[in-house]
Amino acid sequence: MTSVTQGIDVDVSELVNELDEAGEERLYQSLKHFWHPVMFADELGDDPHGVILLDQTLAIARLNGKVHAFYDLCMHRGAAISLGEVEDGCIRCPYHGWKYDATGQCVEIPSRPQLTRLPHAKLTPFLCEERYGIIWVSLTDTPYFDIPELHQWDDPQFRFMRGPVTEWKCASPRRLENYVDFGHFSWVHDGYLGSRESPEVIDHDVSMEDGEMRVHQTVHEPVTGKFKAHLGSAGEMITAQNHYRVFLPHAVNLDRHFDGGGRYILFMAPSPVGRKQTRSFWYIGRNYATEPEYDAEFLDFELQILEQDKPIVESQRPEQLPLDLTKELHIKVADKISLNYRRALIRIADELAPTTEEG
Numbered sequence: 001m002t003s004v005t006q007g008i009d010v011d012v013s014e015l016v017n018e019l020d021e022a023g024e025e026r027l028y029q030s031l032k033h034f035w036h037p038v039m040f041a042d043e044l045g046d047d048p049h050g051v052i053l054l055d056q057t058l059a060i061a062r063l064n065g066k067v068h069a070f071y072d073l074c075m076h077r078g079a080a081i082s083l084g085e086v087e088d089g090c091i092r093c094p095y096h097g098w099k100y101d102a103t104g105q106c107v108e109i110p111s112r113p114q115l116t117r118l119p120h121a122k123l124t125p126f127l128c129e130e131r132y133g134i135i136w137v138s139l140t141d142t143p144y145f146d147i148p149e150l151h152q153w154d155d156p157q158f159r160f161m162r163g164p165v166t167e168w169k170c171a172s173p174r175r176l177e178n179y180v181d182f183g184h185f186s187w188v189h190d191g192y193l194g195s196r197e198s199p200e201v202i203d204h205d206v207s208m209e210d211g212e213m214r215v216h217q218t219v220h221e222p223v224t225g226k227f228k229a230h231l232g233s234a235g236e237m238i239t240a241q242n243h244y245r246v247f248l249p250h251a252v253n254l255d256r257h258f259d260g261g262g263r264y265i266l267f268m269a270p271s272p273v274g275r276k277q278t279r280s281f282w283y284i285g286r287n288y289a290t291e292p293e294y295d296a297e298f299l300d301f302e303l304q305i306l307e308q309d310k311p312i313v314e315s316q317r318p319e320q321l322p323l324d325l326t327k328e329l330h331i332k333v334a335d336k337i338s339l340n341y342r343r344a345l346i347r348i349a350d351e352l353a354p355t356t357e358e359g
């Protein structure tokens with residue numbers, strides 16, 4: 001079928017009405033089947049720390065050297081155990097002192113010492129891992145894919161630095177889509193990542209396999225910000241080969257290969273706090289100008305980019321990414337990635353949170 005909705009430059013007929021608002025809610029529900037970042041590992045001190053992921057309050061704690069995540073609720077009177085203390089590899093609740101071990105089992109009730117290991121006195125644990133200096137949590141025991149890859153992390157040629165966690169009032173898929181929306185570079189980031197004088201998006205390769213969307217594009221950008229001067233570029237423009245790896249549902253590893261061998265990594269992993277709130281964890285990596293004294297230049301550049309993006313993304317309506325592809329207008333080439341991305345999200349929602357209703 002090749003009917004084209006008025007104003008739409010791309011045939012989306014096979015997906016018409018495939019996911020309406022109920023479908024978008026199913027997508028949100030399906031996000032619990034994936035690993036998500038919740039905090040930087042070195043920000044976890046000796047005591048538990050409370051975070052919110054997908055509207056769930058969680059207590060994160062390091063017990064006997066390993067990070068753990070629990071539903072942030074004491075089984076006695078529902079106090080937040082994230083307000084408690086770590087003691088002998090256990091968490092002690094702040095209210096009446098019940099003590100829970102690393103499996104979540106209550107092992108001590110101070111007001112009635114003879115009671116130990118009550119079968120129902122157990123915190124709800126979740127999968128929790130530490131990787132790339134970030135603590136990741138999966139709210140289901142069998143996450144659909146592995147933790148997103150920052151495969152350059154252990155490569156000694158790169159210096160990695162992290163940016164401050166961003167808090168955006170948007171749905172997490174909107175955050176990712178902004179990151180790979182090539183059409184906005186020359187517009188929102190005029191003079192930084194492109195120019196309004198040459199706004200046309202150059203065609204690029206997009207492929208999808210095993211939960212990963214790969215995109216390759218050659219870009220010619222203004223030499224803006226001191227950091228590109230480190231690349232030895234003499235002219236006003238510089239060329240880069242951009243390799244994106246998008247790990248579904250929404251982490252991304254961008255590996256930029258500049259002329260002359262300079263490489264620049266941008267890794268970003270959004271954490272869906274709620275339907276309209278996203279915290280994003282990100283790193284910059286570079287194999288040139290690796291002296292720490294240059295860190296601020298790189299960070300400042302990316303912070304300016306984020307400041308340009310934030311009000312635009314937070315203004316988008318509806319806040320959830322519409323997966324009924326007829327609800328927004330799509331342009332060939334320029335919106336190629338987002339169409340592929342939305343189709344992948346539709347498949348995720350259909351598989352992990354199938355509708356139970358007829359038709």
Ligand code: FES
Pocket residue numbers: 074075076077078079093094095096097098
């Ligand atoms: S609420 Fe936690 S010990 Fe009472």
Ligand SMILES: [Fe+2]
Pocket residue numbers: 178179184185188189305309
């Ligand atoms: Fe942007």
